[in-house]
Amino acid sequence: MDLGEIDLDHTLSCGQAFRWRKQEGLWKGIVAGDEVVLRKTGDEVDVQTSLSDRAVRQYFRCDDDTEAIFADIRKDRYVARLLRQYHGLRLLRQDPWECSASYILATYANVPRIIQMVEKVCRAFGTKLSEGTYAFPTPDQILKKRDRAGTCGLGYRCDRFVEFARSVHEGEVDFGSLKRASYLDCIRELVRFDGIGNKVADCVAIFSLDHLEAFPIDVRIGRVLEQRYGVQGSYRKVGAWAREHFGCYAGYAQEFIYYDQDARNRTVNKRR
Protein backbone atom coordinates (compact mmCIF):
# COMPACT_ATOMS: atom_id res chain seq x y z
CA MET A 1 0.00 0.00 0.00
CA ASP A 2 1.19 3.51 -0.76
CA LEU A 3 1.08 5.49 2.47
CA GLY A 4 3.00 8.42 1.04
CA GLU A 5 6.36 9.48 2.41
CA ILE A 6 6.54 7.84 5.78
CA ASP A 7 9.25 6.56 8.08
CA LEU A 8 7.66 3.86 10.20
CA ASP A 9 10.36 3.93 12.87
CA HIS A 10 10.03 7.66 13.46
CA THR A 11 6.26 7.66 13.22
CA LEU A 12 5.53 4.67 15.44
CA SER A 13 8.21 5.15 18.09
CA CYS A 14 7.88 8.89 18.65
CA GLY A 15 5.50 8.49 21.57
CA GLN A 16 2.21 9.60 20.02
CA ALA A 17 0.66 6.10 20.07
CA PHE A 18 1.32 3.47 22.71
CA ARG A 19 0.42 0.17 21.08
CA TRP A 20 3.07 -0.36 18.41
CA ARG A 21 5.98 -2.77 18.83
CA LYS A 22 8.82 -3.56 16.50
CA GLN A 23 9.49 -7.29 16.32
CA GLU A 24 12.00 -8.84 13.96
CA GLY A 25 11.90 -5.89 11.62
CA LEU A 26 8.10 -5.75 11.55
CA TRP A 27 5.89 -3.14 13.16
CA LYS A 28 2.95 -4.76 14.92
CA GLY A 29 0.08 -2.79 16.39
CA ILE A 30 -3.61 -2.72 17.14
CA VAL A 31 -5.80 -0.18 15.37
CA ALA A 32 -9.55 0.06 15.87
CA GLY A 33 -9.70 -3.40 17.37
CA ASP A 34 -7.73 -5.04 14.57
CA GLU A 35 -4.18 -6.29 14.45
CA VAL A 36 -1.95 -4.60 11.91
CA VAL A 37 1.47 -5.74 10.73
CA LEU A 38 3.64 -3.38 8.71
CA ARG A 39 6.69 -4.15 6.63
CA LYS A 40 8.55 -1.62 4.58
CA THR A 41 9.05 -2.68 0.98
CA GLY A 42 10.94 -0.02 -0.93
CA ASP A 43 8.71 3.02 -1.42
CA GLU A 44 5.60 1.28 -0.21
CA VAL A 45 4.44 -0.48 2.93
CA ASP A 46 3.16 -4.02 3.03
CA VAL A 47 0.10 -3.95 5.29
CA GLN A 48 -1.34 -7.11 6.80
CA THR A 49 -4.71 -6.47 8.42
CA SER A 50 -8.42 -7.06 8.14
CA LEU A 51 -8.96 -3.31 8.21
CA SER A 52 -10.01 -1.68 4.97
CA ASP A 53 -7.39 0.23 2.98
CA ARG A 54 -9.47 3.31 3.62
CA ALA A 55 -9.26 2.83 7.39
CA VAL A 56 -5.51 2.33 7.23
CA ARG A 57 -4.98 5.39 5.08
CA GLN A 58 -7.16 7.38 7.44
CA TYR A 59 -5.11 6.24 10.44
CA PHE A 60 -1.87 7.30 8.77
CA ARG A 61 -3.34 10.63 7.72
CA CYS A 62 -2.66 10.02 4.04
CA ASP A 63 -5.12 12.81 3.30
CA ASP A 64 -2.67 15.34 4.75
CA ASP A 65 -0.76 17.42 2.23
CA THR A 66 2.49 16.94 4.12
CA GLU A 67 4.52 18.86 1.58
CA ALA A 68 2.42 21.95 2.17
CA ILE A 69 2.32 21.37 5.92
CA PHE A 70 6.08 20.98 6.23
CA ALA A 71 6.63 24.04 4.08
CA ASP A 72 4.32 25.95 6.39
CA ILE A 73 5.94 25.01 9.69
CA ARG A 74 9.48 25.54 8.38
CA LYS A 75 9.64 28.91 10.11
CA ASP A 76 13.20 28.78 11.35
CA ARG A 77 16.53 26.98 11.03
CA TYR A 78 15.81 24.68 13.94
CA VAL A 79 12.59 23.25 12.51
CA ALA A 80 14.16 23.09 9.06
CA ARG A 81 16.88 20.88 10.50
CA LEU A 82 14.37 18.64 12.27
CA LEU A 83 12.30 18.22 9.12
CA ARG A 84 15.45 17.05 7.34
CA GLN A 85 16.75 14.91 10.19
CA TYR A 86 13.49 13.11 10.89
CA HIS A 87 12.19 12.95 7.36
CA GLY A 88 9.11 10.76 7.18
CA LEU A 89 7.84 11.41 10.70
CA ARG A 90 4.06 11.68 10.45
CA LEU A 91 1.19 12.33 12.79
CA LEU A 92 -1.41 9.60 13.18
CA ARG A 93 -5.18 9.90 13.43
CA GLN A 94 -6.03 7.80 16.47
CA ASP A 95 -9.41 6.80 17.78
CA PRO A 96 -10.60 9.66 20.07
CA TRP A 97 -11.81 7.41 22.89
CA GLU A 98 -8.64 5.32 23.00
CA CYS A 99 -6.48 8.40 22.66
CA SER A 100 -8.15 10.38 25.44
CA ALA A 101 -8.33 7.41 27.80
CA SER A 102 -4.66 6.60 27.15
CA TYR A 103 -3.50 10.16 27.71
CA ILE A 104 -5.39 10.33 30.98
CA LEU A 105 -3.09 7.47 32.00
CA ALA A 106 -0.07 9.24 30.55
CA THR A 107 0.03 12.04 33.11
CA TYR A 108 3.20 12.27 35.15
CA ALA A 109 4.57 8.92 33.97
CA ASN A 110 7.36 7.99 31.58
CA VAL A 111 6.64 6.34 28.25
CA PRO A 112 7.66 2.79 29.22
CA ARG A 113 5.30 2.97 32.15
CA ILE A 114 2.49 4.43 30.04
CA ILE A 115 2.89 1.55 27.61
CA GLN A 116 2.77 -0.82 30.55
CA MET A 117 -0.41 0.71 31.98
CA VAL A 118 -2.19 0.70 28.63
CA GLU A 119 -1.16 -2.90 28.05
CA LYS A 120 -2.47 -3.98 31.45
CA VAL A 121 -5.75 -2.21 30.80
CA CYS A 122 -6.12 -4.00 27.47
CA ARG A 123 -5.42 -7.36 29.09
CA ALA A 124 -7.83 -6.69 31.96
CA PHE A 125 -10.77 -5.45 29.90
CA GLY A 126 -10.16 -5.74 26.17
CA THR A 127 -11.28 -8.30 23.63
CA LYS A 128 -8.71 -11.01 22.99
CA LEU A 129 -7.60 -10.85 19.37
CA SER A 130 -4.97 -13.58 19.44
CA GLU A 131 -2.55 -15.14 21.89
CA GLY A 132 -1.20 -12.30 24.02
CA THR A 133 -2.92 -9.60 21.97
CA TYR A 134 -5.86 -7.63 23.24
CA ALA A 135 -7.86 -4.75 21.80
CA PHE A 136 -8.15 -1.48 23.68
CA PRO A 137 -11.35 -1.88 25.72
CA THR A 138 -14.59 -0.06 25.05
CA PRO A 139 -16.03 2.08 27.87
CA ASP A 140 -18.68 -0.58 28.35
CA GLN A 141 -16.10 -3.34 28.81
CA ILE A 142 -14.34 -1.29 31.47
CA LEU A 143 -17.52 -0.53 33.40
CA LYS A 144 -18.64 -4.15 33.46
CA LYS A 145 -15.47 -5.21 35.26
CA ARG A 146 -14.55 -1.94 36.89
CA ASP A 147 -13.19 -3.60 40.02
CA ARG A 148 -10.33 -4.99 37.93
CA ALA A 149 -9.02 -1.48 37.35
CA GLY A 150 -7.19 -1.62 40.67
CA THR A 151 -4.93 -4.39 39.36
CA CYS A 152 -3.56 -2.33 36.46
CA GLY A 153 -1.03 -0.24 38.38
CA LEU A 154 -2.66 3.02 37.41
CA GLY A 155 -2.09 4.74 40.75
CA TYR A 156 -4.12 7.88 41.27
CA ARG A 157 -5.17 7.77 37.60
CA CYS A 158 -7.42 4.79 38.29
CA ASP A 159 -10.54 6.64 39.42
CA ARG A 160 -10.21 9.22 36.65
CA PHE A 161 -9.87 6.48 34.08
CA VAL A 162 -13.00 4.60 35.17
CA GLU A 163 -14.96 7.81 35.63
CA PHE A 164 -14.03 8.95 32.13
CA ALA A 165 -15.14 5.59 30.74
CA ARG A 166 -18.47 6.15 32.47
CA SER A 167 -18.78 9.65 30.99
CA VAL A 168 -18.14 8.39 27.48
CA HIS A 169 -20.46 5.45 28.00
CA GLU A 170 -23.22 7.80 29.16
CA GLY A 171 -22.76 9.88 26.05
CA GLU A 172 -21.40 12.92 27.89
CA VAL A 173 -18.72 13.31 25.24
CA ASP A 174 -19.46 13.78 21.55
CA PHE A 175 -16.13 13.33 19.79
CA GLY A 176 -17.73 14.06 16.44
CA SER A 177 -18.80 17.52 17.49
CA LEU A 178 -15.43 18.12 19.15
CA LYS A 179 -13.87 17.42 15.77
CA ARG A 180 -16.11 19.93 14.04
CA ALA A 181 -15.76 22.50 16.81
CA SER A 182 -13.08 25.18 16.79
CA TYR A 183 -9.79 24.29 18.48
CA LEU A 184 -10.49 26.52 21.47
CA ASP A 185 -14.02 25.18 21.97
CA CYS A 186 -12.69 21.64 21.69
CA ILE A 187 -10.11 22.27 24.44
CA ARG A 188 -12.67 24.03 26.61
CA GLU A 189 -14.91 20.97 26.47
CA LEU A 190 -12.16 18.43 27.07
CA VAL A 191 -10.67 20.06 30.16
CA ARG A 192 -13.99 19.75 31.97
CA PHE A 193 -13.23 16.09 32.58
CA ASP A 194 -11.27 14.95 35.60
CA GLY A 195 -7.76 14.01 34.53
CA ILE A 196 -7.77 16.11 31.39
CA GLY A 197 -5.87 19.37 31.70
CA ASN A 198 -4.41 21.64 29.04
CA LYS A 199 -1.66 19.27 28.00
CA VAL A 200 -3.76 16.12 27.70
CA ALA A 201 -6.50 18.07 25.91
CA ASP A 202 -3.96 19.27 23.36
CA CYS A 203 -2.71 15.71 22.83
CA VAL A 204 -6.24 14.45 22.25
CA ALA A 205 -7.02 17.39 19.97
CA ILE A 206 -4.03 16.85 17.73
CA PHE A 207 -3.68 13.06 17.80
CA SER A 208 -7.34 12.20 17.34
CA LEU A 209 -9.54 15.21 16.60
CA ASP A 210 -7.79 16.82 13.64
CA HIS A 211 -6.93 20.04 15.44
CA LEU A 212 -3.43 20.38 14.04
CA GLU A 213 -2.86 23.75 15.67
CA ALA A 214 -2.91 22.07 19.08
CA PHE A 215 0.56 22.32 20.62
CA PRO A 216 1.02 20.05 23.65
CA ILE A 217 3.61 21.48 26.02
CA ASP A 218 5.28 19.05 28.38
CA VAL A 219 8.40 19.72 30.43
CA ARG A 220 10.73 19.02 27.52
CA ILE A 221 8.90 21.15 24.99
CA GLY A 222 8.72 23.87 27.62
CA ARG A 223 12.50 23.78 28.05
CA VAL A 224 13.11 24.01 24.29
CA LEU A 225 10.74 26.94 23.93
CA GLU A 226 12.47 28.72 26.76
CA GLN A 227 16.07 27.99 25.78
CA ARG A 228 15.79 28.21 22.00
CA TYR A 229 13.06 30.77 21.57
CA GLY A 230 13.21 32.64 24.87
CA VAL A 231 9.55 32.02 25.54
CA GLN A 232 8.14 31.27 28.97
CA GLY A 233 5.02 31.81 31.01
CA SER A 234 1.68 30.12 31.56
CA TYR A 235 0.56 27.17 29.46
CA ARG A 236 -2.01 29.25 27.62
CA LYS A 237 0.44 32.01 26.88
CA VAL A 238 3.23 29.78 25.58
CA GLY A 239 0.76 27.73 23.55
CA ALA A 240 -0.61 30.87 21.94
CA TRP A 241 2.92 31.94 21.08
CA ALA A 242 3.62 28.57 19.45
CA ARG A 243 0.47 28.77 17.31
CA GLU A 244 1.44 32.29 16.33
CA HIS A 245 5.00 31.29 15.45
CA PHE A 246 4.48 27.90 13.79
CA GLY A 247 1.05 28.56 12.31
CA CYS A 248 -2.05 26.42 11.91
CA TYR A 249 -0.03 23.18 11.77
CA ALA A 250 1.91 23.96 14.94
CA GLY A 251 1.20 20.49 16.26
CA TYR A 252 3.29 18.93 13.53
CA ALA A 253 6.22 21.10 14.58
CA GLN A 254 5.66 20.09 18.17
CA GLU A 255 5.97 16.42 17.29
CA PHE A 256 9.30 16.93 15.54
CA ILE A 257 10.64 18.87 18.52
CA TYR A 258 9.39 16.28 20.97
CA TYR A 259 10.93 13.46 18.97
CA ASP A 260 14.22 15.30 18.76
CA GLN A 261 14.32 15.73 22.54
CA ASP A 262 13.46 12.07 22.93
CA ALA A 263 16.27 11.08 20.57
CA ARG A 264 18.73 13.21 22.55
CA ASN A 265 17.72 11.44 25.74
CA ARG A 266 18.23 8.06 24.13
CA THR A 267 21.78 8.84 23.03
CA VAL A 268 22.64 10.31 26.42
CA ASN A 269 21.41 7.15 28.12
CA LYS A 270 23.42 5.00 25.73
CA ARG A 271 26.64 6.66 26.82
CA ARG A 272 26.03 5.80 30.44
Added chain:
DNA sequence: AACCAGGTCTCGA
Protein backbone atom coordinates in the same frame (compact mmCIF):
# COMPACT_ATOMS: atom_id res chain seq x y z
C1' DA B 1 18.94 4.21 46.03
C1' DA B 2 17.23 8.37 44.66
C1' DC B 3 15.31 10.74 40.97
C1' DC B 4 11.96 11.67 37.65
C1' DA B 5 8.23 11.04 34.52
C1' DG B 6 4.23 13.35 27.35
C1' DG B 7 0.47 16.79 34.39
C1' DT B 8 -3.59 17.58 37.05
C1' DC B 9 -5.86 19.09 41.06
C1' DT B 10 -6.54 22.08 44.82
C1' DC B 11 -5.95 26.23 47.02
C1' DG B 12 -4.70 30.99 47.84
C1' DA B 13 -3.45 35.63 45.93
Added chain:
DNA sequence: TCGAGACCTGGT
Protein backbone atom coordinates in the same frame (compact mmCIF):
# COMPACT_ATOMS: atom_id res chain seq x y z
C1' DT C 1 -5.86 33.61 35.67
C1' DC C 2 -1.66 32.17 37.56
C1' DG C 3 1.90 29.94 40.60
C1' DA C 4 3.02 26.60 44.42
C1' DG C 5 2.70 21.72 46.50
C1' DA C 6 1.16 17.24 46.71
C1' DC C 7 0.81 13.10 44.30
C1' DC C 8 0.62 6.67 42.91
C1' DT C 9 4.02 4.01 40.99
C1' DG C 10 7.61 1.96 38.43
C1' DG C 11 11.51 2.59 35.12
C1' DT C 12 16.28 3.91 34.89
